[in-house]
Amino acid sequence: MTEVVQSGMSQDRSDTVRRPLPDFVPAAGLMIVALLLWELGVRLFNVPEFVVPAPSAVFRSLIESRYHLMVAAKVTAIEVLVGFILSAVVGIAVALVIARFERFGRALYPLIVLFQNVPKVALAPIFILWFGYDMAPKLLLIVVIAFFPVTIDMLAGLQSVEPSFVSLMKSVGANKNKIMLRVRIPHALPHLFAGLKVAITFSVIGAIVGEFAGANAGLGYVxxxxxTQLDTPLVFSALLVISVLGLAFYYVVELAERFLVPWSPKYDTRQRSH
Amino acid sequence: MMLAETAAPAPSVVSAPDTAEAQIIGRHIAVDFTHAGRRQRVLQSVNISIPRGSFVSLIGPSGCGKSTLLKVLAGLVPPSEGSITVDGIAPEEAAKKRVIGLVFQEATLLPWKNALENAAFLLMTADESIAKSEAFGRAEAMLKLVGLRDAENKMPSQLSGGMRQRVAIARALALDPQVLLMDEPFGALDAITREEMSECLLDIWERTGKTIVLVTHSIDEAVLLSDEVHVMGTGPARIIETLPITVARPRGEESYSEPAFKAAEKRLRGLLIESHRRTS
Structure with missing residues (x-):
């Protein structure tokens, strides 16, 4: 009887069906319950604060160290943003080169896959050694970690054009560049954004790992x-800030996708099935 | 119109009586594909002559080379042997001069463009200098011709399979080609839509007078639409018989019950079954 439609995309207009809840309501409810249990558990079993701080202690630390955290968040945010943009540029460029220059691409692609198997996190100390404690080694680490999903998805997108359509373009005299520009690249956009969404979360990881390896600012440093000071509540607050930062960046990419690729099947709620 | 098998080597210069009637002339066409280092003959010594303004079907079991032959006519696959001309010139030249329009099994519309923009897209690609208003005007007229008067602003995702294929036909017609080559254009559609589309195509052919070459699996479709059906067989892939269809025109739903229709249908079925048996 009380069917609650989960997704806001449902087209069911029947009056007997209740208005759907916004997606975040059940998730937020569950989170509140979990936080309450956590608080209760810590108090009940007298867990020391430096082992597991209660949510209230984390919150207190968050308020107390807010300036400190904000300054650190700004440093990390800039690293993530610049690193992500560089990753996107490098990732897209590599995909375009592989797709456009097939022979060179056949040589390059296996090398990139091979390189992907190097544990990138382990490169952080080397980058610090080469470039010092500034932003450069973090950016390099981010690019090395985050360009790969962009390249792979972009490439899949460029190659997703149906061969018969390519024949059609060729038959009226369109050359490879024209086909690339007018057909392949727009076709690749929905795929590209799938890669960019992975890349933005990888960028956050890259920035934090870079700061772990050697930094004097940023949330990873905090x-x-x-x-080392056994200030575990501050560790948790910094973690919280990183998560919120990562989430915000992710939604910016998703928003850009909605704006730039409105034809992507997942947004097209008018989709008809035949 | 099938040319008799002649022993003469394929001349690229065609004699006068041929050009007067035949628009597409193929002589001794053979196609080899190299697959994994092995050459394989996918089409063997095909002679074909397609008169201007006629409706011709290529029918046969899978693997008989009918799609390959269509690609040769379109200039997409160069023949390994023999010669082919469309309007007296090589097919790839003809395609660039927009003599040839192509329709495939998949509509392949661009999902970020609406029906009108899709219908105009190929014309605007072929002719960089064409004014947008002119291209859109022609695309609009072609959408009307294929029966999509009110769907101009719809996105491909909002169109049914049949409607998408209509847009693909309009896109080909917007080039104003002399010849329309169609590779199983209705193969992915359900039976009812398929019949609707056959009638739509018949109507387009009658109104525009274009030469149409249709690759199909459907005997009914071939008989209803064609002046001539080329039956193709395997082992090696080639044309095994050319059957003129004498069903009276104009044709329509009532044509299905005509004796000439039934006779042609029976003959085609016999040929296809025989060809299929030899394959399996």
Missing amino acids: IQFAS
Whole structure:
């Protein structure tokens, strides 16, 4: 009887069906319950704060260290943003080169896959050694980690054009560049955004790992510093700020996708089935 | 119109009586594909002559080379042997001069463009200098011709399979080609839509007078639409018989019950079954 339609995309206009709840309501409810249980558990079993701080202690630390955290968040945010943009540019460029220059692409692609198997996180100390404690080694680490999903998805997108359509373009005299520009690249956009969404979360990881390896600012640095001081509530607050930052960046990419690729099947609620 | 098998080597210069009637002339066409280092003959010594303004079908079991032959006519696959001309010139030249329009099994519309923009897209690609208003005007007229008067602003995702294929036909017609080559254009559609589309195509042919070459699996479709059906067989892939269809025109739903229709249908079925048996 009380069917609650989960997704806001449902086209069912029947009056007997209740208005759907916004997606975040059940998730938020579950989170509140989990936080309450956590608080209760810590208090009940007298867990020491430096082992597991209660949510209230984390919140207190968040308020107390807010300036400190904000300054660190700004440093990390800039690293993530610049690193992500560089990753996107490099990732797209590599995909375009592989797709456009097939022979060179056949040589390059296996090398990129091979390189993907190097544990990139382990490169962080080397980059620090080469470039010092500034932003450069973090950006390099981010690019090395995050360009790969962009390249792979972009490439899949460029190659997703149906061969018969390529024949059609060729038959009226369109050359490879024209086909690339007018057909392949627009076709690749929905795929590209799938890659960019992975890349933005990888960029956050890259920035934090870079700061772990050697930094004097940023949220990764705060976590490392606070943990040596056994200031676990501050570690958790910094983690919270990183998560919120990552989530915000992710939604910016998703928003850009909605704006730039409105024909993507997942947004097209008018889709008809035949 | 099938040319008799002659032993003469394929001349690229065609004699006068041929050009007067035949628009597409293929002589001794053979196609080899190289697959994994092995050459394989996918089409063997095909002679074909297609009169201007006629409706011709290529029918046969899978693997008989009918799609390959269509691609040769379109200039997409160069023949390994023999010669082919469309309007007296090589097919790839003819395609660039927009003599040839192509329709495939998949409509392949661009999902970020609406029906009108899709219908105009190929014309605007072929002719960089054409004014947008002119291209859209022609695309609009072609959408009307294929029966999509009110769907101009719809996106491909909002169109049914049949409607998408109509847009693909309009896109080909917007080039104003002399010849329309269609590779199983209705193969992915359900039976009822298919019949609707056959009638739509018949109507387009009658109104525009274009030469149409249709690759199909459907005997009914071939008989209803064609002046001539080329039956193709395998082992090696070639044309095994050319059957003129004498069903009276104009044709329509009532044509299905005509004796000439039934006779042609029976003959085609016999040929296809025989050809299929030899394959399996």
